[in-house]
Amino acid sequence: MLMMTVTRFIDYQKETVGISNYELICNLLNSLNNETFEIRATTTALEYIKSRSMLSRSGIMKTLSGLKTGGYITTNKGLLVKLNVLPKRF
Template sequence: MYDFSKVIEKSPPQLEFEDFFTSLKSLCAVRKGKPGQKFNLEQSDKRLCFILFSGTGLVKRVNDSLVLSTIHGPCIVGLQDIFHVKSDVQVSSTSEVEYSLVVASDLFSWAEEKGLWKNMCYMLMLSSTRFSEYQKETVGVSNYELICNLLYSLNKESFEIRATTTALEYIQTRSMLSRSGIMKTLSSLRIGGYITISKGLLIKINSLPKKF
């Protein structure tokens, strides 16, 4: 899935991010949040940016709660849809987090004042690159390929997520596939020895066939 950290780990401009987020703390107060908190990106008709300094969360589509991405601090959510009339995403924390909510226009003014537009552009370029990968994984693929991609994604998640989220739940919240269709495919893969599942949790991917 759209995991911002996958790109950061393979990209060189680490210093750009460190400077950017260190400086950001002078703009906004850093708050602490608990797992399960939800954050809307609008307040009093003003567009907000969610700044995640540490911790993990999910970005969900507002109209149907479809999970669009997993995020790890440090990152920013809210710049990607700034030209929409209303924000179409919501953030929910999956761990304890350190975060801030900043009015988008204030963030732009701050970047201009501090000369940090280049740093912000790196953030957007990385988001754009990873979103392109997300589209390759989810758009124009068969239902089976989508399930496989999401199984691989689940397998790369943190231990906490893998230990508390069933494969069915993970796939269903990140796709428009039916519950029965997902269960049928998972059952067939388990019986065939391609995956190991215990109490609904993905334990191991042995080898997923290209076609099934």
């Protein structure tokens, strides 16, 4: 049990420490996309990212808005509907 917990913690650290804000948002969008339907249907992308990172609301919204305008993500009332291939740099 301890080994499983440590492994999950290490994976989390690799995804969130020492990367840019955009890369962190992309990793969290991919995580949200892999969640169950119930979570995706009840949690907005903003809430999901904000609860798992220390990023500001305005910074998250700016990035999500740009991704939506570019056609990389599709949202409906803040809920992630579809995640296309995200660009490496934004």
